[in-house]
Amino acid sequence: MSMLLGTLSAVFWGVLLLSILVFVHEGGHYLAARAFGVRVTEFYLGLPCRFKLFYKSKKRGTEVGVTPLLLGGYNRICGMEGEADELMAPAFAIVQREGRVEVEAVARELNVDMERAYALMVGLADLAAIRPYYNPELGEKPYQRDYPAAFETVARDATMLTEYDAGHDFNTPQSTGDGEARPLDDAEAQLAAEVSHTYRGVSVPKRLVMLIAGPFVNLLLAFVLTTGVIMATEYSIPKNTNVLGGVTESSIAQAAGLSAGDQIVRVGDAEVTDWLTLRDQLSAACKKGTDFTVTYVRDGKESTTTLDLPEGQAVEAIGVTCAMEAYHPTLFEAMQMSLRYAGMVGEAVTKLIMPQHTMEVLDQSSSIVGISVKASEAAAAGIVELVSLMAAISMSLGFMNLLPIPPLDGGKILVELIQVLIRRPLSMKAQMAISYVGIAFFVFVFVMVVKNDVVHILGF
Numbered sequence: 001m002s003m004l005l006g007t008l009s010a011v012f013w014g015v016l017l018l019s020i021l022v023f024v025h026e027g028g029h030y031l032a033a034r035a036f037g038v039r040v041t042e043f044y045l046g047l048p049c050r051f052k053l054f055y056k057s058k059k060r061g062t063e064v065g066v067t068p069l070l071l072g073g074y075n076r077i078c079g080m081e082g083e084a085d086e087l088m089a090p091a092f093a094i095v096q097r098e099g100r101v102e103v104e105a106v107a108r109e110l111n112v113d114m115e116r117a118y119a120l121m122v123g124l125a126d127l128a129a130i131r132p133y134y135n136p137e138l139g140e141k142p143y144q145r146d147y148p149a150a151f152e153t154v155a156r157d158a159t160m161l162t163e164y165d166a167g168h169d170f171n172t173p174q175s176t177g178d179g180e181a182r183p184l185d186d187a188e189a190q191l192a193a194e195v196s197h198t199y200r201g202v203s204v205p206k207r208l209v210m211l212i213a214g215p216f217v218n219l220l221l222a223f224v225l226t227t228g229v230i231m232a233t234e235y236s237i238p239k240n241t242n243v244l245g246g247v248t249e250s251s252i253a254q255a256a257g258l259s260a261g262d263q264i265v266r267v268g269d270a271e272v273t274d275w276l277t278l279r280d281q282l283s284a285a286c287k288k289g290t291d292f293t294v295t296y297v298r299d300g301k302e303s304t305t306t307l308d309l310p311e312g313q314a315v316e317a318i319g320v321t322c323a324m325e326a327y328h329p330t331l332f333e334a335m336q337m338s339l340r341y342a343g344m345v346g347e348a349v350t351k352l353i354m355p356q357h358t359m360e361v362l363d364q365s366s367s368i369v370g371i372s373v374k375a376s377e378a379a380a381a382g383i384v385e386l387v388s389l390m391a392a393i394s395m396s397l398g399f400m401n402l403l404p405i406p407p408l409d410g411g412k413i414l415v416e417l418i419q420v421l422i423r424r425p426l427s428m429k430a431q432m433a434i435s436y437v438g439i440a441f442f443v444f445v446f447v448m449v450v451k452n453d454v455v456h457i458l459g460f
Contacts, residue, residue, distance in 0.1 A: 013379045013386075014372025015070050019045055021218065021394050022073040025401070028217035029075050032210040034060065039078035039128045039164035039197050047072045050143035061163030077210070078164070079198025082123035083428050087112065089187040091120040092194075095130045099181035100152035121151045128164050129194040130154060133179065152179040160190065165197055207416055211409045218398030223338050225391035229384060230334040239325040240274045251319020256305045258296065258320065265302070266295035275322045282318060289314040342395060349399040352445075362448045370449070406431070406438040 046067030054065025107117035161168035195201040267281035351357035
């Protein structure tokens with residue numbers, strides 16, 4: 001029973017912790033996209049699933065919700081998939097003219113094969129310019145494996161704005177609903193307007209901000225939490241006083257009768273008023289290798305004792321320690337410590353892609369299994385420990401996502417920069433090839449860290 005409860009606790013706290021951090025990460029992407037007027041159709045905590053709870057924003061049209069598959073999260077930012085095609089504007093015009101049209105009819109009118117016709121429809125749907133139509137009479141339903149046989153128009157106001165565009169008003173005359181015909185006077189111009197509301201249509205700097213926003217909020221959250229934990233933690237620091245904090249058992253000092261709380265006022269003939277002076281005087285006396293006296297005050301009474309050193313031998317110490325005092329770092333000090341910690345984490349994550357350090361980093365890393373166990377232990381230990389773990393994981397997630405490996409955000413940033421250098425878009429085929437390499441690397445990483453966690457948990 002205890003093992004079952006332990007497992008349930010690990011699953012609960014692991015899922016909760018990772019869900020919060022993934023939600024924060026995706027929230028960064030979402031907020032950046034909306035700030036630039038880019039359409040976002042879905043923002044979910046959890047992996048895509050037909051079963052979901054959501055709220056549809058009336059102002060932005062975005063579905064914000066949660067699915068049962070709480071091991072991730074996603075945004076559907078329009079314009080991140082698909083490729084430009086010279087026939088996209090004519091295909092868009094056909095859908096707008098008909099209101100709802102089968103892909104087969106589009107293929108016939110444009111004189112293309114079904115594969116290209118579907119690519120055109122899917123590309124337009126990725127822009128949220130049209131949408132799939134799932135015909136219940138044909139047994140079609142959302143989240144089926146294949147795209148449906150037909151696509152249809154989306155609701156638009158008098159100025160052709162959709163529900164995903166800021167400032168839309170469907171109460172104006174000439175507004176049209178889903179599936180209603182809305183013929184275009186200039187398909188090319190309207191397609192350009194559609195693209196301008198998507199990821200593909202904004203400038204490269206704005207795209208980079210959208211990509212960086214997810215990792216950035218993870219790092220920002222980690223920085224804030226770490227700073228808070230440091231400020232809330234009570235540290236013991238040396239107190240610069242001539243009062244002894246402790247005396248080691250069976251030491252020279254104990255043999256001379258000294259004890260914790262004694263105030264040392266003289267070492268030999270030299271007066272001392274603080275720990276630094278006391279330390280220096282004791283060190284000098286010990287190096288001489290001859291007996292010396294120490295004058296101290298105990299309970300208001302001054303006494304002198306002789307410290308008996310081994311005849312003619314220098315010693316390293318007599319066995320006394322300084323007094324300690326409680327200290328809470330200031331905000332500035334805590335921020336400095338957080339930045340140093342961030343630097344250490346960033347350096348460790350960077351070593352993951354250095355072949356000479358990869359295995360070293362993996363040996364010290366944890367998978368979702370290890371994170372869940374640690375989250376359960378941290379929750380049992382208290383809120384400070386749990387927040388500290390959340391900060392550490394958020395920091396790692398932030399830096400991990402900045403690695404230049406597709407399909408991570410850093411990999412997408414790399415693709416954007418390559419496209420700037422070659423002055424043309426990379427084909428989807430090339431991008432997929434790069435992504436496969438990245439996925440293979442992370443499958444390897446996943447297997448290694450899971451193996452480490454299993455070995456650690458089972459005590460092998």
